[in-house]
Amino acid sequence: MARAFKENLSQYVxxxxxxxxxxxxxxxxxxxxxxxxxxxxGIISGTATNLSxxxxxxxxxxxxxxxxxxxxxxxxxxxxxxxxPVADQSHNLMLVDISKKSVLSxxxxxxxxxxxxxxxxxxxxxxxxxxxxSKGYGKTQRKRRSS
Numbered sequence: 540m541a542r543a544f545k546e547n548l549s550q551y552v553x554x555x556x557x558x559x560x561x562x563x564x565x566x567x568x569x570x571x572x573x574x575x576x577x578x579x580x581g582i583i584s585g586t587a588t589n590l591s592x593x594x595x596x597x598x599x600x601x602x603x604x605x606x607x608x609x610x611x612x613x614x615x616x617x618x619x620x621x622x623x624p625v626a627d628q629s630h631n632l633m634l635v636d637i638s639k640k641s642v643l644s645x646x647x648x649x650x651x652x653x654x655x656x657x658x659x660x661x662x663x664x665x666x667x668x669x670x671x672x673s674k675g676y677g678k679t680q681r682k683r684r685s686s
Contacts, residue, residue: 547615548582548612549582549583549585552582552602555604556602562576563577566602567601570597570601571597573594573600574594574597574601595610
């Protein structure tokens with residue numbers, strides 16, 4: 540269903556609850572207790588911020604919605620970005636989780652944002668490059684310690 544405006548997570552959760560005639564307690568029960576009804580209330584009110592991937596997954600389970608749809612809404616991603624191949628999805632979740640950590644340095648957060656804009660094929664190229672760079676960095680560090 541196309542929306543004329545971009546929903547934030549609070550609006551999305553509230554809408555799904557109403558559409559499915561669910562209470563916050565229903566979400567808790569459906570998630571197997573992985574998310575509490577008070578946490579759902581915090582999401583709706585906007586007081587629960589910096590949600591982890593595990594909380595988003597529990598919320599998706601409790602609402603019985605697609606995890607990727609919920610993550611797309613939570614991070615304000617456009618719909619075309621959710622079409623990543625299954626093999627890439629675990630990496631996407633890690634990037635999403637990393638990008639939401641408040642301890643990230645500004646430059647690392649910027650790198651993550653730019654990488655998320657890339658196609659899956661381009662992300663694979665970047666990953667190979669980063670792995671090569673990190674291997675070279677490790678060798679440099681070992682040489683310095685030996686000296």
